[in-house]
Amino acid sequence: MMKTPITVLQELMVKFSQSPNYECVAQSGPQHLAVFEYRCAARGHVVSAKARSKKEAKQEAARLMLARLAAAGLDVPAPYAAPCSPCPPVVGDGDAVAAGCGAKSxxxxxxxxxxxxxxxxxxxxxxxxxxxxxxxxxxxxxxxxxxxxxxxxxxxxxxxxxxxxxxxxxxxxxxxxxxxxxxxxxxxxxxxxxxxxxxxxARANAPHRPDLAQRVADYHLEEEQVNLGADALEAASPHAEPETELQVVAGALGLRDEWHSLPAEGGPLTLVRLVPTSPPLVFCARTREGAAAEAVSYLRLTMKFRGQK
CATH class of the missing domain: 3.30.160.20 (Double Stranded RNA Binding Domain)
Incomplete structure (x- = not known):
């Protein structure tokens, strides 16, 4: 099995009772195109290399150091004794972030x-x-x-x-x-x-990530929406069906209800989703009436809590 540059350099330096010194000196580029730069110092020589991962950058720095030591007359085993050819840039998917021994993509x-x-x-x-x-x-x-x-x-x-x-x-x-x-x-x-x-x-089109620092009551409704929803609930008939009541308050809040059926053990479940909400508001029950009642109950509690703040 062929030894890695780091292993070969370590074994070479042991002969001098020394160890190479590695240091990650820089990281550049956005997260999905990150480029790492490692510096290696040994026997008075210093080299640096860049790559898309810390491991690759460190290995490349060790390879460059072996080539430098070989040029200085040390007995470096093959193939690492070969002169160091210019390293090509290692770039990300956009080919715009250059790395490697060179500075160009x-x-x-x-x-x-x-x-x-x-x-x-x-x-x-x-x-x-x-x-x-x-x-x-x-x-x-x-x-x-x-x-x-x-x-x-x-x-x-x-x-x-x-x-x-x-x-x-x-x-x-x-x-x-x-x-x-x-x-x-x-x-x-x-x-x-x-x-x-x-x-x-790409970031703009990425799936929504809910803000986990928010409280549940702060997820969906602004103060003006709370007031409109509360007024709509007060104006609704006290004997209105839950689904009708949901449509009234959802309309006042600028939301719409979407209904779905989900197969489940013991019979299908009825789901109602209020859109647009972020993160999504979804309520579930065995019947449409039950799902609507769950949604109305949630909205009542949320608006009541927000109104007392």
């Missing part, structure tokens, strides 16, 4: 370049993966029209980033006169702005 840059100069959009495919579970090597193919590049890395996204980097640099070099007005900083800013717009939109 080449997938974002390539996409912006293609959009600005009417090139076909980049396409990425996984060509293969090899190695044990703890040390996988992924090969990805990136293509823009007839141009394609293949790259390998320890993660799918990193392999795609490398392929995107090669394609981007090829296009910039061969279309230099045509793309001389392409500003990388502006392109990355546009990509980040679009990623944040998608994030905000």
């Amino acid at each position: 080449y997938k974002a840059l390539l996409k912006e370049l293609c959009q600005e100069y009417n090139l076909p959009g980049p396409e990425y495919t996984l060509e293969g993966d090899t190695g044990p579970a703890h040390a996988r090597c992924f090969t990805a193919r990136g293509a823009v029209g007839a141009h394609a590049r293949i790259a390998s890395a320890t993660t799918k996204k990193a392999a795609q980033q490398l392929a995107a980097q090669q394609l981007y640099q090829y296009l910039r070099e061969n279309l230099a006169r045509l793309t001389e007005d392409f500003v990388e900083e502006d392109a990355l800013a546009r990509a980040h702005e679009r990623a944040m717009e998608r994030y905000v939109e």
Whole structure:
């Protein structure tokens, strides 16, 4: 079984009666695109690496340190003695948050370049993966029209980033006169702005999460609604059926009742839901009359409590 960079570095430092020092120095990006930066210090050398998880960032920092120590003349076992090639950025779903040893998201840059100069959009495919579970090597193919590049890395996204980097640099070099007005900083800013717009939109469309800090009586009704509901109940006939009474007070509160039937042991249950309410108000009984009575009782108690505050 192949040893991880952290294990190899630890064993190497034991020979010097020392231990590498790791520190998580930064976290950036929104929660669903978080990027962690780890710093590793050993034998007077300091390196840092970023990744989408603390574990990956720490492993990458250890790998970079092994390469640095090998370059300094220490006997580092293969394959970690190989020179450290530039690490591709590791990005989130929007390809706008760059991480890794580099500071650019080449997938974002390539996409912006293609959009600005009417090139076909980049396409990425996984060509293969090899190695044990703890040390996988992924090969990805990136293509823009007839141009394609293949790259390998320890993660799918990193392999795609490398392929995107090669394609981007090829296009910039061969279309230099045509793309001389392409500003990388502006392109990355546009990509980040679009990623944040998608994030905000996704949050807006996310399922409702009730505010658990609220009291039950504060969930649904404002003071003006309480007064309207109380007036409607007072005006209702004292002999009105519960369902009619519910419709009267719900209408005064700007709510509507939705009825459903739920199969249950001993016979179906009748459910009435008042909408729109947040969190949802649902009442249940064996009959429509019983469910309506439960709803009216709740509304009476709630409005009475709110009116006494």
